[in-house]
Amino acid sequence: MLKGTITSSGIGIGRAVILHQAENAAHPIHVTDPAPELLLFQAAVAEAVHEVEALRVRTLAALGEDKAAIFEAHAQILQDPEFQAQVREEISTHRLTAVEASRRVSQTFIRMFQEMDNAYMRERAIDVKDVTGRLLRKLQQIPEIDLSSFDSDTILIAGDITPSQMAMLDHKKVKGIITEAGGKNSHTSIMARTLEIPAMAGVKDATTLIKASAEVILDAEAGVILWNPQPEVKNDYSKKILVLEEQKRNLLEYLELEPVTADGSTVSLYANISSPQDLASVIKNGAQGIGLFRTEFIFMDRALAPTEEEQYLIYKSVLEGMKGLPVVIRTLDVGGDKQIPYLRIPTEANPFLGLRAIRYCLRNVEIFKTQLRALLRSSVHGRLSIMFPMISNLEEVLEARSLLTEIAFELKAQGVPVSADIMIGIMIEVPSAALLADVLAQHVDFFSIGTNDLIQYLCAVDRMNESIKELYDPYHPAVLRLIGQVIRAAQDQKIKVSMCGEMASLPGLSQVLLGLGLREFSMNPASILRMKKLVRATKLEDARDLSKKMLGLSSGREIKLYLDSLVCI
Ligand code: PEP
Ligand code: MG
Secondary structure, three states: OEEOEEEEOEEEEEEEEEEOOOOOOOOOOEOOOHHHHHHHHHHHHHHHHHHHHHHHHHHHHHHOHHHHHHHHHHHHHHHOHHHHHHHHHHHHHHOEOHHHHHHHHHHHHHHHHHOOOOHHHHHOHHHHHHHHHHHHHHHOOOOOOOOOOOOOOEEEEEOOOOHHHHHHOOOOOEEEEEEOOOOOOOHHHHHHHHOOOOEEEOOOOHHHHOOOOOEEEEEEOOOEEEEOOOHHHHHHHHHHHHHHHHHHHHHHHHOOOOOEOOOOOEOEEEEEEOOHHHHHHHHHOOOOOEEEEEHHHHHOOOOOOOOHHHHHHHHHHHHHHOOOOEEEEEOOOOEOOEOOHHHOOOOOOOHHHOOOOHHHHHHOHHHHHHHHHHHHHHHHHOEEEEEEOOOOOHHHHHHHHHHHHHHHHHHHHOOOOOOOOOEEEEEEOOHHHHHOHHHHHHHOOEEEEOHHHHHHHHOOOOOOOHHHHHHOOOOOHHHHHHHHHHHHHHHHOOOEEEEOOHHHHOHHHHHHHHHOOOOEEEEOHHHHHHHHHHHHHOOHHHHHHHHHHHHOOOOHHHHHHHHHHOOOO
16 A cells, blocks of 8 residues: 555546656666667667657648658657767767667757757757657667557556646546655646546655556545555445545536525636636536636647647637636746746756746747737637736736737737737736735736745745645645735725635635635636535635634644634535
8 A cells, every 4th residue: 555645636446557757767877798788779769760650650640741740850860870879889988878878868969959049950859858768768668658548547657747748648548646756736736636637646656666557546535545456445446436426416506506605795716727628627517717727738748839820729719618708818837847848948946936937928028929919819709818927026017018018009900809808917926926916906907816836935835845745834824814915905906806726725715715805716627616515605704703713823733723623515
C-alpha cells in the first residue's frame, strides 16, 4: 500500500501505465569498450527513425500534410550527420555510454537552436527536444506512451506530469493519476479536478514499486493506493465507486434550483475552464457562466502559438457555447509551472516570481496583441469579459488597457465589429495588488481573487512544494483579512468582485467568504452543485457572524478546526 496527498478526490480502478522520464532516468555514464555502445546508438537511431516515419504516415492520413511535416523534421534531426558524428565522437573518445553521449549532444543541440537569431529556427528547439527524448527512450528501452490514446482503463503513474501533458490526455480512459512529485495547487492537479479524474501526488517511489500493467486501485478518498488486489477487495471498491456515483447523481436535484441563500440573497456560481472541451461539464453542472478561462492551455500541446484566427475561433466557440451567459477570458498566464517551450522564457531561478503572465505579455507585445485582437473580434459572439493575470501595480493595468484600446480602435477602423460592452478586469493574486485594491478598483470593472497564487505569495510558500505544504494555508488569518479588504475595496468603488482560486469551493471557507460579502464564486465545474447545496443551506446572517468570529481568531489551525467542526455539506 502507498500513501500520498489527495489532489482530486474519487476512486479509480485501472491498469498501471508508467510514464518514465528518459532525460532524467539513472544510467551508467562510462564504459571501457565503446564498440557495443556505437552499435547500440546506431540501432536506437534506426528504431527511432522507423517510429517517426510510422507517425508521419499516420498523421498524414489523419490530419494532413501540415501536421505530418513535423515528423519529417524529426527524422532529419535523427539522421543529421553532424549530430550523429558528435555522439560517436563522445562515445569513442570519451568512453561515454551511448545514453550519456546522446543526452549530452542532444542538450548542446537544443541549446544551439534556442540561441539562434532566426525565430523559426529557435522554435525548432522543441522538435529537437522531442525527438532526442524519443532516441533516449529507445536507448534505455523505455516504452513509448501515447498519452492521447490508451487501450484500456488506465491509472497513469509518473514522476510528475506537466500541464501540457495533461492537455494531451485521453481523459475518458484515465481512471486515476498518481505522481511522485506535485501538490494540490499545481495546475496539473487543478486540471485533474476539472476533468473529475481521481489523483494523488507526493506518492514516493510509485513508478518503481508499481509495475506496468498491474491492476491498481487509487482511493483518493482515503488517500491510499493498492495494487494487484484480491478479488473481494476489488469488489468492495467497485461498490464504493457506485456509492460515489450515487452521491453525485443525488446532487442533480440542485441543477434547476437557484443559488440563493436560505434568507433569499442571490449568489452567482461560475465555472473555471481551460479548453472548449470543458464546456460539456460546465453545462452538465449548471454553471451560470465562465468565471475563468485559462487561455494558456490552448497554447500548450503544440509547436507554435495559435494564430489570431485559431484563437478567435476558440473564444467564439466558448462564447457561443455559453449562449449569452457571462464568460471571463483571462489573457495568457504563461510562466511559473506553465512553461511553453516555444515562448522562450529564459530559465529562471524563481519562475513563480519571474517573467510570468502580464509581465511576459507586456514584454512580448506581438503575442499579447494577437490574443487581444482575437478576443476583441470574438466579443460580438457573446458576453465577454477580459481579465489580466498577475497584476502587481497600477502601471501594468494602464499599459494593458491602453494596448486593448489601441487594438479596438484599429479593428473598428478596419470595419471589424467589436462589442461596446466588454468588461475589463484583473486578477487579484499578488499581495501588492490586494493592498492597492482601492486604487486599482478605480481603473477596472471587476476583480477576481486568485487565491492559489495569493496564498503562495502572501505566505511565501511555493504552491508546488510538497515538503512545506502545511504552510500553504487558505485558513491563515492574514489570508482572510486580506481577502476581506479586497472585497470591501471593490464594494466601496462599486465594482464586481469574484473569486476563481480553489479556495472558492472549500466548504467551510466559502461560508466565511459569503459572510465577508463575496457573492460570485468560480470553481471547477464538478464542485458547483455541492456549492449550490451549501449556499441554499446558509443564512447570510449566520455567515456574517461566522466570518466575524473567524477574523477574531489568531491562527489558521484554530480557524480550520472551528470550520471543520461545523456540519458541512
Ligand atoms: C489563482 O492563482 O488563484 C488562479 C485562479 O490562477 P492560476 O491557478 O491559474 O494561477
Ligand atoms: Mg494565478
